[in-house]
Amino acid sequence: LSVYAFISLGKMLSIFKSIPTHMDYKGQKLAEQIFQGIILISAVIGFVYGLIIEQFGWTVYIVLAGFAVSCVLTLPPWPMYRKNPLSWQPVIPESSGEPSQKPQESLKKKKHK
Amino acid sequence: MNTVLSRANSLFAFSLSVMAALTFGCFITTAFKDRRVPVDIHVSKVMLKNVDDFTGPRERSDLGFITFDLSADLQPIFDWNVKQLFLYLSAEYATKSNSLNQVVLWDKIVLRGENTKLNLRDMKSKYFFFDDGNGLRANKNITLTLSWNVVPNAGILPLVAGSGHVSLPFPDAYETTKSY
Numbered sequence: 063l064s065v066y067a068f069i070s071l072g073k074m075l076s077i078f079k080s081i082p083t084h085m086d087y088k089g090q091k092l093a094e095q096i097f098q099g100i101i102l103i104s105a106v107i108g109f110v111y112g113l114i115i116e117q118f119g120w121t122v123y124i125v126l127a128g129f130a131v132s133c134v135l136t137l138p139p140w141p142m143y144r145k146n147p148l149s150w151q152p153v154i155p156e157s158s159g160e161p162s163q164k165p166q167e168s169l170k171k172k173k174h175k
Numbered sequence: 176m177n178t179v180l181s182r183a184n185s186l187f188a189f190s191l192s193v194m195a196a197l198t199f200g201c202f203i204t205t206a207f208k209d210r211r212v213p214v215d216i217h218v219s220k221v222m223l224k225n226v227d228d229f230t231g232p233r234e235r236s237d238l239g240f241i242t243f244d245l246s247a248d249l250q251p252i253f254d255w256n257v258k259q260l261f262l263y264l265s266a267e268y269a270t271k272s273n274s275l276n277q278v279v280l281w282d283k284i285v286l287r288g289e290n291t292k293l294n295l296r297d298m299k300s301k302y303f304f305f306d307d308g309n310g311l312r313a314n315k316n317i318t319l320t321l322s323w324n325v326v327p328n329a330g331i332l333p334l335v336a337g338s339g340h341v342s343l344p345f346p347d348a349y350e351t352t353k354s355y
Contacts, residue, residue: 083177083178083179084177084178085176085177090176090177093176093182094176094185097185097186097189098189101186101189101190101193102193105193105194105196105197108197109197109200109201112201112255113204113255115255116253116254116255117255118201118255118256118328118329121197121201122194125190125193125194125197128190129186129187129190132186132190133183133186136182136186137179137182137183137186138179139179
């Protein structure tokens with residue numbers, strides 16, 4: 063029974079690995095700015111709120127909420143992070159006659175060497 | 176930052192650094208606060224015995240029994256950086272053999288959120304008031320002080336002496352009860 067669990071876990075992992083998660087460079091910069099801003103704002107709000115109601119626990123909760131919002135906004139590769147893709151040169155066809163591929167796929171091929 | 180894992184790593188590390196800075200901020204806002212409050216101690220009964228003491232080098236030592244009242248309002252001490260208070264009542268006195276003796280008679284932990292107004296009447300001591308010898312009998316001056324240890328969320332644990340204390344003489348003979 064545990065063998066089936068391992069096999070299904072392996073299949074799930076390979077499914078996760080095959081989901082594309084890349085962002086282009088401007089998208090990465092945007093994602094970093096977004097999560098830094100969210101965490102800093104939630105830190106300031108949490109600090110002030112915790113100071114007012116005299117419970118440091120609430121400061122931690124607010125920062126954790128900011129962390130959760132940042133996770134949702136910056137971890138998945140939303141389309142706004144892919145607005146400036148790199149323009150790769152078209153693939154020069156090999157002498158064996160391979161068809162030319164789209165720039166995105168050739169980008170993947172170059173990474174998964 | 177190209178994969179989910181590297182974005183998650185970056186986000187998590189940044190959040191932890193921000194959390195560390197906030198904790199330091201919490202410490203700084205309360206680091207220089209005065210943690211003393213007035214305390215009222217009153218002793219109602221004192222009894223003295225001379226018993227076998229198996230923990231010391233001599234055959235018999237003095238053993239005191241004190242019944243006391245305690246009242247204090249600890250509310251001003253609690254703020255967002257205080258987790259709990261450890262209170263203890265200690266007796267301090269001098270004898271012929273030792274110039275300073277300090278014995279803890281009673282202690283209590285007060286958590287944040289619990290009732291902070293102490294109003295205890297006719298409390299018996301929690302721990303044995305053994306003397307290192309026979310110096311309690313006819314001792315002119317035994318001072319009881321309530322002190323506390325502030326346990327913070329972040330920072331130093333200050334040991335604060337309470338601002339009320341009471342001094343009393345002990346009875347001259349054993350097995351007699353002295354009331355105040």
